[in-house]
Amino acid sequence: MTVYESVLHPTSIVEELKKNKFTHVVWLPDSETNFMYQLLTNEPDLDLVPVCREGETMAIAAGLWVGGKKPVVLIQNTGIFESGDSIRGLALDVHQPLVMLIGYRGWSRHGLTNDSAARFIEHILHAWGITYFLIETDDDADRISLAAEEADRTQKPVAVLVGSEFGA
Amino acid sequence: MINNTDAVRLLDSKRNGAVIVPTMNAGNVRMGLPSVSTHDELDFPLSGCMGKASSVGLGLALAHPERKIMVLDGDGSLLMNLGTMVTVSNKAPDNLIHFLFDNGIYAVTGGQPVPGAGQADWKLLAEGAGYAATFSFDNLEDLTTSIDQVLAAKGPVFVHLVVEPEIDNTPVQFRAPARRTVHTAIKKLPEAIGRG
Numbered sequence: 001m002t003v004y005e006s007v008l009h010p011t012s013i014v015e016e017l018k019k020n021k022f023t024h025v026v027w028l029p030d031s032e033t034n035f036m037y038q039l040l041t042n043e044p045d046l047d048l049v050p051v052c053r054e055g056e057t058m059a060i061a062a063g064l065w066v067g068g069k070k071p072v073v074l075i076q077n078t079g080i081f082e083s084g085d086s087i088r089g090l091a092l093d094v095h096q097p098l099v100m101l102i103g104y105r106g107w108s109r110h111g112l113t114n115d116s117a118a119r120f121i122e123h124i125l126h127a128w129g130i131t132y133f134l135i136e137t138d139d140d141a142d143r144i145s146l147a148a149e150e151a152d153r154t155q156k157p158v159a160v161l162v163g164s165e166f167g168a
Numbered sequence: 169m170i171n172n173t174d175a176v177r178l179l180d181s182k183r184n185g186a187v188i189v190p191t192m193n194a195g196n197v198r199m200g201l202p203s204v205s206t207h208d209e210l211d212f213p214l215s216g217c218m219g220k221a222s223s224v225g226l227g228l229a230l231a232h233p234e235r236k237i238m239v240l241d242g243d244g245s246l247l248m249n250l251g252t253m254v255t256v257s258n259k260a261p262d263n264l265i266h267f268l269f270d271n272g273i274y275a276v277t278g279g280q281p282v283p284g285a286g287q288a289d290w291k292l293l294a295e296g297a298g299y300a301a302t303f304s305f306d307n308l309e310d311l312t313t314s315i316d317q318v319l320a321a322k323g324p325v326f327v328h329l330v331v332e333p334e335i336d337n338t339p340v341q342f343r344a345p346a347r348r349t350v351h352t353a354i355k356k357l358p359e360a361i362g363r364g
């Protein structure tokens with residue numbers, strides 16, 4: 001029997017970010033992104049902008065975007081709930097083509113989850129009319145390119161839900 | 169105390185090509201920057217952004233390190249996004265000047281005091297957060313005589329201004345419309361400052 005490795009490596013994400021010419025990663029680390037942090041701090045093409053609270057990310061991204069840069073936001077789904085007014089006012093209202101990578105805490109494709117962070121996130125994105133993609137393995141990583149194209153095409157924020165923890 | 173309009177008029181007169189990001193009373197159509205601006209093509213007005221003016225200003229400052237970015241914040245606003253002071257200090261853009269218009273009240277909701285009004289030490293908070301330079305002024309004369317030194321300091325700079333509490337709680341639908349809005353700025357500012 002052939003066993004396929006279904007892992008999402010941070011290198012796959014970073015390569016997608018570089019391929020799409022993102023310039024800044026505005027982020028607040030979550031428990032799933034430690035390997036990503038180590039990679040990003042050593043990546044000269046991507047400037048890390050750490051924040052204290054997730055609602056700052058869309059606003060900083062708005063300034064970067066108006067200034068001609070191409071930021072991406074990287075936070076957890078719990079941070080999306082905290083960021084509601086920033087998403088409303090500084091992403092949706094101003095038509096910011098922002099890609100938001102969102103750690104999908106609590107996600108399981110194997111059954112029900114008790115984590116309300118997972119249960120509510122897709123409903124919230126639907127309510128805002130935000131298109132989203134799900135990535136769980138390296139094979140899915142190119143959906144970040146799809147998200148970037150969709151954000152540019154619609155001039156709206158687009159979410160990428162990261163449904164698995166990063167492998168080393 | 170410093171009159172709100174006197175403060176924005178002075179800062180506008182000294183902007184020298186700076187992008188100004190005003191919010192709340194500093195961006196008020198009747199008494200804020202829009203009432204005196206001589207270069208509104210470089211203004212990025214934000215109303216009702218719930219404390220995020222300094223965050224937007226940080227993004228602009230990182231995108232355009234060659235250009236001064238002046239954020240005109242409110243105390244109620246900054247209290248909503250206090251972590252921004254550490255976020256700004258951590259990235260340490262030397263072209264960012266963060267002015268705080270401290271009137272002690274929520275001016276657009278009827279003048280209720282903000283938490284810690286007259287008690288919180290804003291200059292000390294900024295020093296503790298790690299701003300490269302901090303100033304505090306409670307009268308126009310001192311601000312006027314020191315403004316060149318303030319603007320020459322290596323940033324990020326934090327400038328606490330004690331301003332007169334002026335209440336403007338006219339319902340939004342009855343207020344004079346702004347000539348330049350955030351939507352205008354997003355469309356036009358990139359042409360004015362170029363791509364970073």
